[in-house]
Amino acid sequence: MFHFTNKNTAGSAAAAASTVQAAATSSAIAAATSTATSTSATAAATNSSSAGQAVSGCQALIQALSFPDQQVYVVDCEDITAGTALTLPNGPSNCNGGSVQIDLRRVTLDVVTSYASSNYVEVWLPTGQDAWNGRFMATDNKGLSGCPSYDDMIYTSSLGFSVVGDNGGHNNTEYLGMDAQQFLNNNELVIDWSYRARHAAVVAGKQVIKTNYGRAADYNYMIGCSNGGRQALQSAQMFPEDFDGIIAGSAASDFNHHIDWSGRMYVLTGADASDPKYLTYDDWVIVHNEVLKQCDEPLDGVADGIIEDSTICDFNATKLTCVGNQTDNCLTFQQTSTVWNVFSQLYDPDGNLYYPRLSPGAELYSSTNGVLHGVQGHVKDWFGAGVWNDSSWDPLTLSQTDYTKADETNVLHGNVSSFNSDLSAFHAAGKKLIMYHGLMDPAITPENSQRYYLDVARDMGLDHTGLDEFLRFFRISGMYHCTGGIGAWAFGQNGNAQNGTSNVVWDIVNWVEKGEAPDTMTGTKFVNDDPTQGVQMERHHCRFPYRTTYKGSGDSNDADNWSCEMIDDWQKCGVYNVPRLC
Incomplete structure (x- = not known):
């Protein structure tokens, strides 16, 4: 392992960093140092590369690296070829995925983020003549993810970008990156996931790029979707100098209220068919067909199953209710009430908007992905581990008390709402x-x-x-x-x-x-x-x-x-x- 620290803080900070490394969530990553290049730590701490001079290999890169104002452990550096399958060193297997599409240099770092946390970071550097397009791309974390977004890293590196990815400051342990149990009683990990890990990865990644190529990237970009879209917006809000251009897709912004809204769906729809307000998949097909009848061709002029602008769909769920002895292709009164509720906004006790409604047209797919069927894992994890520090928290008890508590902890969690409209x-x-x-x-x-x-x-x-x-x-x-x-x-x-x-x-x-x-x-x-x-x-x-x-x-x-x-x-x-x- 190669440990670098700013020479101005090399005393107590270095000791603190070693304590962090022993206690932080990325301690498992530290075990990977046995696979790191064999260059001595003394040599690694010496910046032997002159300004503007590219390095020729992993050993030279490690010798040349320094990280001003950051405490960074270089875990590994390896040159890998196109087609190499990706695995997360000493991390959960469900983070593994895909193969790189180009030859590149893969540098892995452990970046200290606080007294009790650190961030696993990967920097990918296209190798070969003219392989790098001179640009930098930062990637995201999905859900409450503790995995680098290898899919986005593979994609954007194939376009010629130098790429940075990280685990959001904690290792994932469950499928789809929705597990956040490590947040329990560790707010430093929440802050890392909220924003700090991303910014720290970007700063360290830019330093690796500059050292490797002998110059900084000409332009810096970020791409993210879902929680990654939230992270992208938060980067624009908090660190406007980090990127020249940002792509923010399907952003989970106003995050606390988004989780309120997601959890509310479980309360509104019921757990299973034993609840009279519950709708089966076939029931949602009936709803979907009525939504299209009211809002597809009548609003956009084309009957293709696609509502071109769902925001102007003023859906009337009353037409779904069974009349008289009708039992086919209709819903009970309780089920119709569920539909009304699903397509309604979430408000606070004073009538202020918390979060908008489910988009008309999305209901059928929502019934198969967990939004309108069962409880979403990230709701339980966020409220249980992140908000209440109580792993026994029950999603069926979700109420205004939970909404208020989440809002009260927003600043504590690093302004995770990410809804600052002052850009x-x-x-x-x-x-x-x-x-x-x-x-x-x-x-x-x-x-x-x-x-x-x-x-x-x-x-x-x-x-x-x-x-x-x-x-x-x-x-x-x-x-x-x-x-x-x-x-x-x-x-x-x-x-x-x-x-x-x-x-x-x-x-x-x-x-x-x-x-x-x-x-x-x-x-x-x-x-x-x-x-x-x-x-x-x-x-x-x-x-x-x-x-x-x-x-x-x-x-x-x-x-x-x-x-x-x-x-x-x-x-x-x-x-x-x-x-x-x-």
């Missing part, structure tokens, strides 16, 4: 932000991203032309959570979506580096979601506050038969508006 420092620095959200997202309602856009406009005193200078928000009809769906969902947001007409990664690059801002995001839907089978449909998804509008004739699967029309009342968001977004 003036980000704007003044000339940075750019692309937001996107699928309108059939079953996990995080897209209306919340629109709500954030409106908050930024109101609080910064800007109209849409002012926002267009640095923030563009795209509503993706027919897309589920971050990816997939029945609509034109592929626009380069991840490795499975890179074969369409548009690529959001290059959109943010062109906006930052050439001043070419995207007005639309062309989504592609392949036959059976398989690019080898050809294109099924495309759609030019308009930036808000424009609505993607069918021209009235021609093949609706052809993007050119749709236009972008300004929404006249786009800033209205009050009590009597559907949806209410303020």
Whole structure:
């Protein structure tokens, strides 16, 4: 292991760092040092590389590395070839996944973040002649994840970026990265996951890149979706100098209220069919068909199962209730009440909006992914381990008391809500932000991203032309959570979506580096979601506050038969508006 510390704090800080390493969650990672390169610690602490000079290999890189103002352990450095399968050293196997697509240098670090925590960081450096495009890309954590986002790292490194990923300051232990039991009685880990681990990884990663190539990256970017979208927005809010361009997808912003909303669904829908208010999958099919009947063709002119703008769907659930002796294709009164509740906003006791409704059109997929069926693991983990420090907390007891407690701990948790609408420092620095959200997202309602856009406009005193200078928000009809769906969902947001007409990664690059801002995001839907089978449909998804509008004739699967029309009342968001977004 190679331990570096700022020479100005080499005394007590070094001792503290060794204590941290013994106690921190990443102690398991420290065991991986037996596989690290054999260069001596003394040599490693000596910066033998002159400024502006690239290093030739792992040994030289380790010898040259230094980390001003950070305490960093270099765990390993290895040159790996395209096709190498990825595993997380001494971490949970459910973090493993995929194979690198290019030759690269993989540097692993343990970055001390507090007296009781540290962050596992990976820095990927494309090798080979002209392999690096001179740009840096930071990736995210999904859910309450303790895993690096290897899928995003594989994807963006294949595009030529130097890439940084991390475990959010704690190791995951369960499937899908939703486990946060390590948060229990350890608020330093919560702060790491909230924002600190990401920023520390970025600072350390930039130093590795600069040392390896002999120069800093020309431009710095971040890509994230879901909780990663929240992290991306929080980076813009808290550290506007970290990135030149940010892609924030399906953001779990206003995080505490999002978890309130998610947990509330379990209370509203019941645990199973023994509860009279519970709906089976077949019942949700009935609901979905009625939603489409009211809000698909009547609102967008095309009967294709895709509601082009679900925010204007004022769904009337009363039509679902069985009448007289009717028993088929209808719901009981209790079940209809459940539907009304699911499509209602969450308010505080004074009538202030906590969180918007489930997006009409997303209900069927929501019934299969846990939102409207059973309890979501991250709800129990967040309230039990993060908010109450009580692993026995029962999701069925969720109430206003829990909502209030979560709000009270927001600052303690590192402002995890990530809903600060003042982006003036980000704007003044000339940075750019692309937001996107699928309108059939079953996990995080897209209306919340629109709500954030409106908050930024109101609080910064800007109209849409002012926002267009640095923030563009795209509503993706027919897309589920971050990816997939029945609509034109592929626009380069991840490795499975890179074969369409548009690529959001290059959109943010062109906006930052050439001043070419995207007005639309062309989504592609392949036959059976398989690019080898050809294109099924495309759609030019308009930036808000424009609505993607069918021209009235021609093949609706052809993007050119749709236009972008300004929404006249786009800033209205009050009590009597559907949806209410303020």
